[in-house]
Amino acid sequence: MNKYFKSLCVTCTAIATVFSAQALFSAAADTSVNECSKELLLAFFPESFVNETLKKFDVPEKDWSGINQDLKNKDGDVIKIVEDKAGKMDPNPLKDPQQRQGAVKIFRETLFEIFSGVMKSHGISDEKKIQSMLDDIQQQKAKRFMMCMEKQKGLLEKGDQSDSDDDDDDDYKSDKK
Numbered sequence: 098m099n100k101y102f103k104s105l106c107v108t109c110t111a112i113a114t115v116f117s118a119q120a121l122f123s124a125a126a127d128t129s130v131n132e133c134s135k136e137l138l139l140a141f142f143p144e145s146f147v148n149e150t151l152k153k154f155d156v157p158e159k160d161w162s163g164i165n166q167d168l169k170n171k172d173g174d175v176i177k178i179v180e181d182k183a184g185k186m187d188p189n190p191l192k193d194p195q196q197r198q199g200a201v202k203i204f205r206e207t208l209f210e211i212f213s214g215v216m217k218s219h220g221i222s223d224e225k226k227i228q229s230m231l232d233d234i235q236q237q238k239a240k241r242f243m244m245c246m247e248k249q250k251g252l253l254e255k256g257d258q259s260d261s262d263d264d265d266d267d268d269y270k271s272d273k274k
Contacts, residue, residue: 133245138238141175141208142168146237150230160219167215178207208235 190199
């Protein structure tokens, strides 16, 4: 149960990343921060996270570029596949807030299908290992997303403080007159 819940939380965070990351970037004061780049946070299989996972799971380094290229090619298909699957369901879990569990399930299944297909085409067929690898990538993404949200929150709070400090100075100046 604990493993299922953890997996569900990671998947929910991944979904939140896709559907709410735009807010993170639209308010960002410093867009030069590579670790919080839009491309990194919106990709389902970011190369840096995939590489870290491949290394952790002892996948030969000679296979990394092919795996990354295949995942990159399929990354753009994830949302379309999820929407197609959900569109065949009644009610559509993407449109019915009561069906969020269903949306998470479809999303998770789709990520696994894509990731599993790529890994199998590169000679990795152990489904438990593939699932663990996908979980590892999603956990890295979730941690990075949370770090970036905290960083953004700090930037926004810092901006609010400087704005309020300016207001205080203006009040002080006008009181002095």
